[in-house]
Amino acid sequence: MSRPHLILILSASVASLVAAHGPALAQEASDETEASTDIVVTARKREERLQEVPESVSVLTGAQIDRGNINNLKDFVALTPNIIARSTFRSNETFITLRGIASAQGALPPVSIIVDGVQLGSNDFINQDLLDLERIEVLRGPQGALYGQGAIAGAINIVTRNPTNDFEGFVKGTYGRGNSYRLSGAVSGPIIADSLFFRLSAYHRGTDGLIKNAAGVRIDGGKQSSVRGQLSLDADPLTIKLRGSWTDGDGGCCIQDKAPRDAAGNLIDLDDVTNPGAKSNILGREKTRFRDASARIDYDFGPLTLTSITGWADVRQKVFGDFDYTAAALTAQDLVYSTNVVNQDIRLASNGDGAFSWIVGGFYQKRKETLRLRVGAEIPGGLTPTIIDQDIHKTSKSTAVYGQLSYKITPELELLGALRYDDDKEDNVDRNRPATTQAKAKFHALQPKAQLSYKWTPDIMVYATYSEGFRAGGFSQTSLFDNEKTRNYEAGFKSQFADGRVTLNGSVFHIDYQNQLLSYVVNTNTAAIRRTINIPKTAIDGFELEVNARPSRSLTASFSVGFTDSVVKKVAPDPVIPTAGAVGKKSPLVAPFTVGASATHRTPLTDTLDFVAYGAVQHRGGYYFDLTNTIHTGTKTFVDANLSIETSVWSIGLYGKNLTNARFAENMSITGADLRVPNQPRSYGVEARYRF
Structure with missing residues (x-):
């Protein structure tokens, strides 16, 4: 059966269900006009109202996620100030920059990403589809006191929808350009009424695929399937939540071309990613499998709650692709990446609304990573590893203790202090050359935080924060890089007007940044080297402003602007990339500004039928890839839209992403190889959804 026929069958099934059940199955749609004062977040590991949290936090609710057709990390960071996400050589790996602090190969992300309380332990877990979400919380600024070494720039807290005591669910189908389709759904209900639930x-x-190579062949096609199961037991004062998922897929990868240069050696329009387009004689392919499981146990003792969160996650990706990136059959590469992570977080937290509020806890993580890399001469169906044959194994063991205490000096004035100690031990070896590559390293740091917040009125709060961030050093292949550390100073405000229908939040910050990470790859006919280096000293200044408004029950709108000025203050010489003259230049991979706006308007057509129009725009500044600011991607504007007709039970409509067809290089080699990774072009299609 063809995939278009599958979509047509889904649409017909939805229509028949609507005809059969009509309004009797209707449930109230998510309220897109929910005020910020009503949004509850768990950003600080306890439930709090968004406007009561003295932090820079952006929240996307389930209704906003559905409306914006947000399916992955890139979709939602486009709606958040001072953050960008970039694709790299492997489809599994998405790199993030937040407030001037960027991802690097071999290191943890600069942002701690937490899914249902479990911290993801590697870049390789990030680029999974998002499904059936309650909300996404993006905390900007270091969150190491509660979330540890991976939260040097912030934290992203992803919360999936919980199992329910009422039987409910949905099914959704989309079909669009490039014969792209997606079928998704969920079902939830009681196993034992009022106590045991499933989802x-x-x-x-x-x-x-949407990207074509120089020969006109689509090279980014693929498919993926995923299933997630949840069980929830509510036996007051005990609650237990079990979660597990499995994802498997394959698709195109290693999508790079060689950017052209003029006769003088200057790059020609780096963002014209169709010129010349990929010329590789091998169409790169990858196979990926994700698995994870977690258990959360909460016991309410009255004055305090004990929480235990245990998580396990495993990812494996096998890649085969070109190495010379030419049409000639010269060299190929075969890579197998795998990461296995076990987490344990246990904590005690106070309950109630007293003057004192506190959390104390301990954290343990064991992470095993392997990289099997073979590069060499092409042979039919494979390669001979004449250039490189590595079998790198890395083990990391991290332990931490942490605590946070807040005290209301007066009902309006609150003082908060937090402290965390992280200790990380890493072993790294190439088992094909153990005698010369065996290495061990230890990394540790204290991460303090102090904050003062004051409520001028019930609707206006100001705050000031000092905090220190830490990201452990490690190994990129077999080369060692050092710890990153930051000292962060931030002042901000939160406010609301018009009975909560308008919120205006903002902050300014300064960061003293030590040992900023920058990674690069050297591909030659005799070597394949991946290195991560440290930039000794950087200074970052910036601000953020966010406005959310509900002018009427039919219209919601938001606007945000972020500015980041990141300047290199000190460099160290490097044997591969130029560093002379870099002092005073802009830091690599940092967009100087992001401006975003979105709006949703609902027009009643009948008593039960609405027309809904949604649009979102992001204007993002250009940034440099290299230290000397010679390789640059330009300023871009991206537009998404969604038009639908819907009731409380079903909806059908049109969607579009990157409607301006803004093209640019998401990643670019800085070692002279001129290899670049293109972004996705315009996409559009139809979608249908049915709720029950």
Whole structure:
């Protein structure tokens, strides 16, 4: 059966269900006009109202996620100030920059990403589809006191929808450009009424691809399937939540071309990613499998709650692709990446609304990573590893203790202090050359935080924060890089007007940044070297402003602006990339500004039928890839839209992403190889959804 026929069958099934059940199955749609004062977040590991949290936090609710057709990390960071996400050589790996602090190969992300309380332990877990979400919370600024060494720039807290005591669910189908389709759905309900509940979510997607190589062949096609199951036991004062998921897929990868240069050696329009386009004689392919499981146990003792969160996650990706990136059959590469992570977080937290509020806890993580890399001469169906044959194994063991205490000096004035100690031990070896590559390293740091907040009125709060951030050093292949550390100074405000229908939040910050990470790859006919280096000293200044408004029950709108000025203050010489003259230049991979706006308007057509129009725009500044500021991607504007007709039970409509077809290089080699990774072009299609 063809995929278009599958979509048509889904649409017909939805229509028949609507005809059969009509309004009797209707449930109230998510309220897109929910005020910020009503949004509850768990950003600080306890439930708090968003406007009561003295931090720079952006929240996307489940309704906003559905409306914006947000399916992955890149979709939602486009709606958040001072953050960008970039694709790299492997489809599994998405790199993030937040407030001037960027991802690097071999290191943890600069942002701690938490899914249902479990911290993801590697870049390789980030680029999974998002499904059946309650909300996404993005905390900007270091959150190491509660979330540890991976939170040097902030934290992203992803909360999936919980199992329910009422039987409910949805099914959704999309079909669009490039023969791209996605079927998703969920079902939830009681196993034992009022005590034991389940939720099952799944999706299957596929595409022929949207990117063509120089020969006109689509090279980014693929498919992926995923299923997630949850069980929830409510036996007051005990609650237990079990979660597990499985994802498997394959698709195109290693999508790079060689950017052209003029006769003088200057790059020609780096963002014209169709010129010349990929010329590799091998169409790169990858196979990926994700698995994870977690258990959360909460016991309410009255004055305090004991929480234990245990998590396990495993990812494996196999890649085969070109190495010379030419049309000639010269060299190929075969890579197998795998990461296995076990987490344990246990904590005690106070309950109630007294003057004192506190959390104390301990954290343990064991992470095993392997990289099997073979590069060499092409042979039919494979390669001979004449250039490189590595079998790198890395083990990391991290332990931490942490605590946070807040005290209301007066009902309006609150003082908060937090402290965390992280200790990380890493072993690294190339098992093909153990005698010369065996290495061990230890990294540790204290991460203090102090904050003062004051409520001028019930609707206006100001705050000031000092905090220190830490990201452990490590190994990129077999080369060692050092710890990153930051000292952060921030002042901000939160306010609301017009009975909560308008919120205006803002902050300014300064960061003293030590040992900023920058990674690069050297591909030659005799070597394949991946290195991560330290930039000794950087200074970052910036600000953020966010406005959310509900002018009427039919209209919601938001606007945000972020500015980051990141300047290199000190460099160290490097044997591969130029560093002379870098002092005073802008830091690599940092967009100087992001401006975003979105709006949703609902027009009643009948008593039960609405027309809904949604649009979102992001204007993002250009940034440099290299230290000497010679390789640059330009300023871009991206537009998404969604038009639908819907009731409380079903909806059908049109969607579009990157409607301006803004093209640019998401990643670019800085070692002279001129290899670049293109972004996704314009996409559009139809979608249908049915709720029950």
